[in-house]
Amino acid sequence: xxxxxxxxxxxxxxxxxxxxxxxxxxxxVISTSLYFVVFGAAIGSRIQEVExxxxxxxxxxxxxxxSVIMQSLSNSAFAxxxxxxIGTIDELLAAPVxxxxxxxxxxxxxxxxxxxxxxxxxxxxxxxxDVHILHxxxxxxxxxxxCISFALFGFIIGIWAKNFEQxxxxxxxxxxxxxxxxxxxYSVTMLPPIWQTVTLFNPVLxxxxxxxxxFFGISDVSVGWSLLAIAAFTGLCMTVIWWIFRxxxxxxx
Amino acid sequence: xxxxxxxxxxxxxxxxxxxxxxxxxxQIEEGEILALLGPNGAGKTxxxxxxxxxxxxxxxxxxxxxxxxxxxxxxxxxxIGLVPQEINLEGFDRVINSxxxxxxxxxxxPDEAHIEKxxxxxxxxxxxxxxxxxxxxxxxxxxxxxxxxxxxxRVLFLDEPTAGVDVALRKGMWDTVAELKANGVTxxxxxxxxxxxxxxxDRVGVINGGELLLVEDKQRLxxxxxxxxxxxxxxxxxxxxxxSLSEFDLELAPDGRSVTYSYDTRGERxxxxxxxxxxxxxxxxxxxxxxxxxxxxxxxxxLVEGGxxxxxxxxx
Numbered sequence: 001x002x003x004x005x006x007x008x009x010x011x012x013x014x015x016x017x018x019x020x021x022x023x024x025x026x027x028x029v030i031s032t033s034l035y036f037v038v039f040g041a042a043i044g045s046r047i048q049e050v051e052x053x054x055x056x057x058x059x060x061x062x063x064x065x066x067s068v069i070m071q072s073l074s075n076s077a078f079a080x081x082x083x084x085x086i087g088t089i090d091e092l093l094a095a096p097v098x099x100x101x102x103x104x105x106x107x108x109x110x111x112x113x114x115x116x117x118x119x120x121x122x123x124x125x126x127x128x129x130d131v132h133i134l135h136x137x138x139x140x141x142x143x144x145x146x147c148i149s150f151a152l153f154g155f156i157i158g159i160w161a162k163n164f165e166q167x168x169x170x171x172x173x174x175x176x177x178x179x180x181x182x183x184x185x186y187s188v189t190m191l192p193p194i195w196q197t198v199t200l201f202n203p204v205l206x207x208x209x210x211x212x213x214x215f216f217g218i219s220d221v222s223v224g225w226s227l228l229a230i231a232a233f234t235g236l237c238m239t240v241i242w243w244i245f246r247x248x249x250x251x252x253x
Numbered sequence: 254x255x256x257x258x259x260x261x262x263x264x265x266x267x268x269x270x271x272x273x274x275x276x277x278x279x280q281i282e283e284g285e286i287l288a289l290l291g292p293n294g295a296g297k298t299x300x301x302x303x304x305x306x307x308x309x310x311x312x313x314x315x316x317x318x319x320x321x322x323x324x325x326x327x328x329x330x331x332x333i334g335l336v337p338q339e340i341n342l343e344g345f346d347r348v349i350n351s352x353x354x355x356x357x358x359x360x361x362x363p364d365e366a367h368i369e370k371x372x373x374x375x376x377x378x379x380x381x382x383x384x385x386x387x388x389x390x391x392x393x394x395x396x397x398x399x400x401x402x403x404x405x406x407r408v409l410f411l412d413e414p415t416a417g418v419d420v421a422l423r424k425g426m427w428d429t430v431a432e433l434k435a436n437g438v439t440x441x442x443x444x445x446x447x448x449x450x451x452x453x454x455d456r457v458g459v460i461n462g463g464e465l466l467l468v469e470d471k472q473r474l475x476x477x478x479x480x481x482x483x484x485x486x487x488x489x490x491x492x493x494x495x496x497s498l499s500e501f502d503l504e505l506a507p508d509g510r511s512v513t514y515s516y517d518t519r520g521e522r523x524x525x526x527x528x529x530x531x532x533x534x535x536x537x538x539x540x541x542x543x544x545x546x547x548x549x550x551x552x553x554x555x556l557v558e559g560g561x562x563x564x565x566x567x568x569x
Contacts, residue, residue, distance in 0.1 A: 002327075008357025015350070087341030091400070094305040095358045096330040252309050 005097045009105025010112075013079055017113050024113070025120060028067055032121045035063055036128040039185060050187050051218045056129045061212040062184030063125065065146065068118040069179055069204070072147045073171055076110035076154030081161050084251075093252065099245030107155055111147035118143055132215070138223075139214035145230050146207050152237035159250050178204045183212075188220040203229055256280035256316075257332075257408055257439050258304065263313035265299055265463075273299040275463040276313070281408070281441060286434055287468075288454035289443045290553055296463040297443040298338055301410050305335045317408065331359060334406030338413045338443075340393045344386030348377060348396055351385060352403045359404035371402045375429060391422040398429070409433060411442045415449060427452055447550040457549065461557045474552065476517075481546045483514040483525065488538035495535040501528050 017024060040056035047055040083089040092102060125131055133139050161167040182204030188196050199205055200221070210226025213219035219226070244251065258281040265274040273296050281287055291297050302308040304315050306326060315322040317329035342351065352368055372378045375395040380388060385396060394414065401409060411430070415423045430453055434440060444450055450457050451471070458468040467474075490509040501524065504513045516523045532539065 002360040004360045004362060005358050008354055011357075012350075012354045019345070082343075086343060087337070087339050088343060090302075090305075090307050090335075090337055090341060091355065091358065093307045094330060094333070094335050096327040096360060097358065248309055252307065 002097055002101055005095065006101045006105045006108075009102065010109045013106060013109030014112065016079075017075075017109070024117065028071075028117045028120050029124050032063060032067070032124045033128075035059070036125070040128055050190075051216075053216050053218065054129065057131065058187075058212075058216075059185050060122070060125045060129065060131055061215050062208055064118050064121050064143070065204075065208050065211055066179050066184050067121050068114045068143065068146055069150050069175065069207075070171060071117050072110050072114035072150040073154040073157070073175060075113050076107055076151040077158035077161065077167055077171070078154075079106050079110055080155050080158035081167050084159070089251070099242070102245075103152070103155060103241055107148065107151040110151040110154060111144070114147040114151065115144065118147070134217045135214045139211065142207070142211045142214055142226075142230070145234065146211070149230055149234040149237060152234060152241060156237060156240050156244070159244055162250075175204075178202055179208075182208050183220055184208055187218075203233055206230065255283055257283040257318055258441070259316040260300075260304065261314050261316070263300070263303060263315065264311045265296075265303060265308065266311045273463050274303065274310070274313075277460075277463075277465050279458065279465060279468060281439060282456075283407075283439055284434070284437060285455040286430065286440045286442060286453050287456045287458060288450035288471075289441065289458045289460055290445065290447065290450050290549075291443070291460035292445060292557060295460045297460055298412055299463075300460070301335070301412050301441070301443065305333055305410060306330055327360075331404070332407045334401030334404065334409045336394075336397045336401045336409070336411045336414060338416065340390070340397065342385045342393060342396060344384065346385055347382055348372070348385060348388070348399075349381040351396065352399045355400035356403040361404045367405065368403060371399050374402075374432065375399050376425075391418050394418060394426075395429075402433075406438065408439045408441070411440060413443055413445070415444070415446065423449075447548065447553055451549045459553060459556050466556050471549070475549060480515050480517060481523075481544060483516065483528075484511055484543045484545070485514065485532070485539055486511045486541040486543070488540045491537065495537075497535055498528070498531050501531070503528075 036056065039059055044055035044059075049055065050058045080089075083092060122131065157167065157170050161169075181199065182202045183199070188199050188205065188209075191199065206221055206226045206229035209220040210223055210230070213223050213226070243249070258279075260277055260279040260281075263274050263277045264272070266272050277296075277300060289297050289300070299308060303310045304317075304322065306322065315329075317332050320328040320332075322329040349368065349372070352372065353363065356363070356368065369378065372381055375398055377392065377395055377399055380392060385393060388396065398411075398414070414430070415426050418426060427449070430440060430442070442449070442453065454471050456468060457471045457474055459466045487510055491505070492509060494503050494505055494512065502515050504515075506512065514525075514528060516525070529539075
């Protein structure tokens, strides 16, 4: 295992992030503030407490998940798509590194960026509402696992994408709806029974539910199911990536 | 000498059925400069990409310093530096950062002294903090070479290093290559400029249509196939070559105003003095003399256009 190679990739990717640190920092702060103004203050004032938690506080875990999922996904997808696009991927393929090292480097960097942004959002949120975290350890664990699993998923999308349109396609058409319909801004119990059943097939529900449990001790599905779902998703992504590197799919012609 | 890169019946068939490499066998010796000549689409880049692990072959294998390039890819690839044909660089990145990254990617511990040496050697040191997109094409190509040299490879693949580079820069690039060879780096160079192969290579391989037509010591190749010709223009037209000159390989031009003498420059005697004396004895008055030598280019064009595989006798 070449730790130097992993560290080189990680450092290189993080360097790209710090080059645009202001954008990386300002945009989540502004978008989170907007969500709080719209959902927290304007709409939230008309909504009673959800399961004993004020609505503004209730949406905090969902908001963090929304950003963290999108950030890790798009960061990772772009990080591997870009070398493919400009051709620097050849250097990676000719280097004495295994797929595992490449993945750890890229996915690690994408997950770190998402984690950073998640922390910024949590900080911003605590300006608007009193955020109380019941299980801090579990909260961090869910956050980190989500960052990693969606960075893995993004890596697959980045390798699969043949152009910039495709790169946007999965996040826009699949992941965004899944996040919104996964209970980011509401409890599943607020839905009619038929939709509650449908929602159970949405993997993102399990992540948000588990994450919210870590904050408030309330959840739509049990924490065990949440952990199982995230483990299964991570495992699936890893298997696909392993297969990609073994066959050279869309990497080696 | 030992083969540092041993290519064994490498074959590559692309999905559409196009056979880019038709079973290439090639031994690259340590410390040499091998030039692979071939027209566009001959399979030069496919061959290099396959050796470097970017393209998967259909069959065949490569050993780098005895390491199988797939089973022991870490050892094999670690010895190889690749300068690709396309300028694949991240424009926003700074020169030194990009070079450092390459070194790390190849698992080498940071060594600022080495990075500085490489950048100075390639006249890039004063540009080390420049963004790559601000550099000229020739500089970008040198950045690619710096990246390849950053991890101290023993074998360097240069895929058309001087494509689209002006004449002055090309000469500079040749000096760099010669210097690398002096440092003991084995160099494999692809080019379609014959003069480049002629100026740099120890051995020349000619590749066309996915087949290695010939690999031979450059000097020997030119000796074997490169004959020199002396054209003698005559003051007065003659109808036939005098019998006294029959021992020479002479050819009379159809207009009878010049004769051509073919000879081997490597021979003990070229026979020119004797021929000139013979001509004067026969009473033939000369008007002018002209010599010409077939270049590697003539040989190359002859090989590629001839379509037939020449005899490989004497091939290394």
